[in-house]
Amino acid sequence: MSPAYEPVIGLEVHCQLQTASKMFSACPVGIGAPPNTLVDPYTLGLPGTLPVPNAQAVRHGIALALACGCELHPQSRFARKHYFYPDLPKGYQITQSDHPYATGGSLEVPGFTDAHGQPKRVPLTRIHFEEDAGKNTHVLGEDHSLVDYNRAGAPLLEIVSEPALGSPDEAAAYLRELRTLVRTLGISQANMEEGTLRCDANVSLRPRGQATLGTRCEIKNLNSFRFLAQAIAAEIRRQLDLLERGEAVVMATLSYDPERDRTRIMRTKEAAADYRYLPEPDLPPLSIPAAWVEEIRSSLPPLPAARRARYAQQGIAADDAVLLAAEPELGDYLDRMLDAGAPGPKAANWVTGELLAKLRSDGRDPSASPVSPEALAELVGMVERDEVSGRSAKAIFATLYTEADPSQSPRAIAERDGHRQLSDDAAIEAVVREVLEGSPGQVQQYRAGKTKLRGYFVGQVMKRTQGRANPRVLNELLDRLLDPDAPEG
Secondary structure (H helix, E strand, O other): OOOOEEEEEEEEEEEEOOOOEOOOOOOEOOOOOOOOOOOOOOOOOOOOOOOOOOHHHHHHHHHHHHHOOOEEOOEEOOEEEEOOOOOOOOOEEEEOOOOOOEEOOEEEEEEEEOOOOOEEEEEEEEEEEEEOOOEEEEOOOOOOEEEEOOOOOOEEEEEEEOOOEOOHHHHHHHHHHHHHHHHHHOOOOOOOOOOOEEEEEEEEEEEOOOOOOOOOEEEEEEOOHHHHHHHHHHHHHHHHHHHHOOOOOOOEEEEEEOOOOEEEEEEEOOOHHHHOOEEOOOOOOEEOOHHHHHHHHHOOOOOHHHHHHHHHHOOOOHHHHHHHHHOHHHHHHHHHHHHOOOOHHHHHHHHHHHHHHHHHHHOOOHHHOOOOHHHHHHHHHHHHOOOOOHHHHHHHHHHHHHHOOOOOOHHHHHHHOOOOOEOOHHHHHHHHHHHHHOOHHHHHHHHOOOHHHHHHHHHHHHHHOOOOEOHHHHHHHHHHHOOOOOOOO
């Protein structure tokens, strides 16, 4: 990136809401159904059909607006956005243009800070409701295309950020956090591969330090975090090349070609007038009762930013905190461990390490873990109290996971399988002295400077104690008894 210019990025994110029916009709909505099986007269735009707002979709929208700290408007309005394309049966889309239900608010971007060193918060312009379009499939090598109307009319939220993101990586982190938030709220699957989370990126360049924005171009339909970052980087390069050649950037709608890693102009950017926005005549203003808002506010789950802050206060590493907040079930598991008395950093290490590796290997959710949070907390406590070694703890965990017997505690398995750590100083010292007395040559070599022999002594003691000697006590005894001034016998 040239030091003379800085990028300014804003995102428009479409999030398909998890409801049983579509935004304005009782037609079922879902993923993976055979083409054109989830349709009804309204979806197909047949004469005489009328829209009725989906109450569950509205509840989901309120939840997201509250989680982002938006201003909720008691009344908002719907409008018709006209454009003619095969995937839009009615010839228009019902959306909220000038009167959205929520404005303002912000979203924290983990891993990035502002000019004051505080966690970066990206302000939002608005969140509004709309219905989705169908899906066109262009058949390779054929002179026709196919259209599937299953998705047409599905409930969407469009979340529009201010132009406040400063890099491709920051934009990708913002989108990941938004996905984490909607999944935490339980309002969407937010799966980019399935299209339930889609993103358009507005990119412009301006002279570094200048307040006035440059000419923006919009990259459409980015369906992965990696492609989002790559597309923005490619568009920055394209605009920078134009500016450095003294050419103007023209407002345009772009696509991204991942194979060539470049953006391509599809059409010059249309303005709002091109869509002929008109007030929706078949829908009254959307009224949101204050009592409804407070009911939803009281039922919000722990939010990712608050969860990360709480974990940081407990000494949990930032990367672990981001992962635990990004997967709500994993964070819930950790919270139960903390409630059971496990120390934060050690508990987080076990959850993001041993537990998560096993769960992912078996394709299990944390809620289906054969090892309960309370059992794992007990095991962590045993390690902290030197009752078992770290190595033995992993063996006990593997047994807990494999046997999946809730009646078996970590302590019972440690006793049964001989994992209890030997921490008695006198007992370990007797073994250490026995090893040293039986290895006079090695002792002499060690004291002469061949310190690598220490591993030999540790191995011999562990062998005689069946790996149960407390490493801390063992090493303290070796420090003392292998001292050059110590007696050899």
